[in-house]
Amino acid sequence: MPKKVTFLINPHKQQELASYVSWVLNQCPTHQITVFDRDWPFTLEGFEEVWVMGGDGTFNYFVNRYPTCSLPIGLFKGGTGNDFYWKLFGDCSREAHLASMLAGVTGRFDAGQVNEMLFLNGVGIGIEGEVLRSMEAIRHIKGGLGYYLAAIPALFRFKHYRISGLPVFLCMVFNSSRAGGGFHFFPMASVEDGELDMMICEPLPVWKRLFYMPIIQSGKHVGLPFLRFSRVRQKTIACDRVLRAQVDGEVLESSTFEFRVLPAKFEFIKPL
CATH class of the missing domain: 3.40.50.10330 (Probable inorganic polyphosphate/atp-NAD kinase; domain 1)
Known part of the structure; x- marks a missing residue:
């Protein structure tokens, strides 16, 4: 049959x-x-x-x-x-x-799950949400180039926020490795380990934001001193203001983001 x-x-x-x-x-x-x-x-x-x-x-x-x-x-x-x-x-x-x-x-x-939304790839809180809003106007430009064109203006104007009193420029929680058509935010991430990968970036001057962007794209940023990586199964992130987050290319607005991993949630056909 x-x-x-x-x-x-x-x-x-x-x-x-x-x-x-x-x-x-x-x-x-x-x-x-x-x-x-x-x-x-x-x-x-x-x-x-x-x-x-x-x-x-x-x-x-x-x-x-x-x-x-x-x-x-x-x-x-x-x-x-x-x-x-x-x-x-x-x-x-x-x-x-x-x-x-x-x-x-x-x-x-x-x-992964954030608030009521499931995700496969990852969540970027703050500047990632602003980049996504900018990308709506240039979705015809695919891959990393479109992400660059949307991200550069956001890198200039985005102001840091606070998580539990700690100043933060960027917070990301990912199940997979990359976003933005080839930015390897979490080159070490596995989609089979029953954990989510979390990255927090401290506030940076504009010149550093621009300088490190291609380094982050290539996935060579893991040891940088202004980044903190961890792995979580469940995490609540309380921000000091309402922020946009991008969730696999969709927008979620909140001041509180509750994460949890959903181990072995879906059965996917994989390469031979």
């Missing part, structure tokens, strides 16, 4: 991704694939597997819309940054990736 697969496409990118979807369907004659590129189904009942095509924001929407999903999940790259996809598949070709999808070898991977 053919495997029953539901294929969920980012509805805002259906035209952009149409040729990729058609190519996938032509390569899968032994699968019974139902495509949803506008309104996603209310339930995944009746399917044996779910494929999702989009970027980090699409994957974030998926896990929050179907938080109890127990089906094997196949991720297809189709976004601006594709950072969580990269964590699982690296820079493999479309052909190699589809071969993994068809083989269906799976593993269970962690997720």
